[in-house]
Amino acid sequence: MSYFHYFSLSFIVILAFSLASRKLGEFYFHSNTQHEVPFRASFIPSKPTSNVQSTKNNGDPCIASYQDIEPLSNFDWRTTEPIKLRPFKPKFHLTMAIENTSISDLIPFDNTYLDRIRLRRRLLSTLSTEIIAAHPVAQPAVHEFYTWVFTIYLPSRYPTMFTLAPSPSAPTSLTNLITSESIPLLAPLNPLECLRTIAAHIDDDFLFLLPSPEHSTAKDQYILRAYATLFPSGFNPATKLNRTLREIHEPVPRYASKLAFSMDRFFRCMPVGRVVKRANWTVTTSRDLHVLSGTHASAAEAGGDGAGLDKAREDVDLGETVLRAERQTLHRLPGSGALVFAFKTYVYELGDVVREGRGEELACAIEGLGEGGVVGMRGYKRADVWGEKVCAFLRGGVGGEIKG
Ligand SMILES: *[C@@H]1O[C@H](CO)[C@@H](O)[C@H](O)[C@H]1NC(C)=O
Ligand SMILES: *[C@@H]1O[C@H](CO)[C@@H](O)[C@H](O)[C@H]1NC(C)=O
Numbered sequence: 001m002s003y004f005h006y007f008s009l010s011f012i013v014i015l016a017f018s019l020a021s022r023k024l025g026e027f028y029f030h031s032n033t034q035h036e037v038p039f040r041a042s043f044i045p046s047k048p049t050s051n052v053q054s055t056k057n058n059g060d061p062c063i064a065s066y067q068d069i070e071p072l073s074n075f076d077w078r079t080t081e082p083i084k085l086r087p088f089k090p091k092f093h094l095t096m097a098i099e100n101t102s103i104s105d106l107i108p109f110d111n112t113y114l115d116r117i118r119l120r121r122r123l124l125s126t127l128s129t130e131i132i133a134a135h136p137v138a139q140p141a142v143h144e145f146y147t148w149v150f151t152i153y154l155p156s157r158y159p160t161m162f163t164l165a166p167s168p169s170a171p172t173s174l175t176n177l178i179t180s181e182s183i184p185l186l187a188p189l190n191p192l193e194c195l196r197t198i199a200a201h202i203d204d205d206f207l208f209l210l211p212s213p214e215h216s217t218a219k220d221q222y223i224l225r226a227y228a229t230l231f232p233s234g235f236n237p238a239t240k241l242n243r244t245l246r247e248i249h250e251p252v253p254r255y256a257s258k259l260a261f262s263m264d265r266f267f268r269c270m271p272v273g274r275v276v277k278r279a280n281w282t283v284t285t286s287r288d289l290h291v292l293s294g295t296h297a298s299a300a301e302a303g304g305d306g307a308g309l310d311k312a313r314e315d316v317d318l319g320e321t322v323l324r325a326e327r328q329t330l331h332r333l334p335g336s337g338a339l340v341f342a343f344k345t346y347v348y349e350l351g352d353v354v355r356e357g358r359g360e361e362l363a364c365a366i367e368g369l370g371e372g373g374v375v376g377m378r379g380y381k382r383a384d385v386w387g388e389k390v391c392a393f394l395r396g397g398v399g400g401e402i403k404g
C-alpha cells in the first residue's frame, strides 16, 4: 500500500470516551424533527432510551450539525462530473495535510454513480471478508451510521436521489430513486448486512475505528473494527481488522518515526462535530478499482533484482496506467463515539492531466517521491517500475495513446 493508503486506513476510528458522559443517545432525533424513526436500542450504547421522540440534543450545536444537512435541492448526478483531485506536490512530504469540512460534504455523488454501484454489487456477490467485516464491538457504531446515513444524511442532502417512504413524517424506508429500490430504515441486526447495504448504495468505502480496550497493551490507540472497503488500493483489508493505526501503517516508510504519534493523538482528540478531509494519490498500472495487492513493490522489484525490475518496467502498459486518488474524510459518530474513516476513489487518465497542462507538475511530483525526507516512498509506491515511462509520457505525450 502506498503510505497514503495507510494514511487512509489510519484515519479510521477511536473514541475519547469523555463523550460517553454526554447524553449521546439523544442527538439524532430530537423533538423538533418529525421523523419517527424505528431504531434499535443498541444504536445507543450508553443510554438506551425507549422514547426517541422525547429526546433532545440539549442544543449542542456540534451534535445538532449531524441532523442539519444542507440540501443539494437541484442535484443531478447524471450531469455532475467527478471531483478532480490533483493533490500532487513537487516534493513528497509525509504529513496529514488535512482540511476542515462539514458533515454535509461527507459523501459526493457524480455521473459514475450507476456504473460504480453495479461494480460494487458484483464484488459484493463474489467476495466476503476481503471487502466486508465487523468485530462484534463495532455493532453499535455500524447501526448508528446505517440509521443516520439512510434516515438523515441521504434524503436531506440528495433529495433528488433518495426519498423517505411512505412519507417524510413517518418513514419506514428510504427509496433509492436511481435504482428504484427500497432500503429499510430499521438497521439489520447483523452489522455485516448493514455494511452490505451501505456498500451497495453508496460509492464510498467506510472503515470504523474504536479505541483499544482499557487494559490492552495498545493503550489509547484506535483499532479498525469494521469496514466496507470495496476499492482497496493494493492491500487486503482483512489483514487490517483488529489492528491499531500503527499496525495498519506498518508497511508505510517512516510512518512510525514521522507520523504515528501525531496520528494517534489526532484520532484521540477528534471531537464530535468536526469533519476533516484530505486526498492522496498514486499512479497505478491497472485501472481496476478493487485491488488487493500489486500496487506496491514486490520483493523481486524492491530487492534490487535487476532482471525482475526490467521485466516489470517493460510490462507497464501506459494505456492502462492511471492517476488514482482518494478523497478521504474522518469524523466521529456522536452516539457510539466511533471514528468513521471514509474514502471515495477516483481514477484519472494521464492524458487528461497532460491536456490540463499539469503533465510537468505530476512528473515532478513523481520524481519528488524519493525526496522530501521520505526516501522509501518511491519504492513503496512502485515508482521505480512505472516512473520513467509515465514521466516521459507526461512530458511529451509519447509512448502511450492518449485516451479520452
Ligand atoms: C491512500 O491512502 C490509503 C490509506 O491511508 C491507502 O490505503 C491507499 O492505498 C492510498 N491510495 C492511493 C491512491 O494512494
Ligand atoms: C478480530 O477479532 C474477532 C474477535 O476476537 C475475531 O473473531 C476475528 O477472527 C478477528 N479477525 C481478524 C482478522 O483478526
Ligand SMILES: *[C@@H]1O[C@H](CO)[C@@H](O)[C@H](O)[C@H]1NC(C)=O
Residues within 6 Å of the ligand: 100, 273, 274
Ligand atoms: C478546524 O476545526 C477545528 C475545530 O473543529 C479548529 O480547532 C481548527 O483550528 C480548524 N482548522 C482550520 C485550519 O480551520
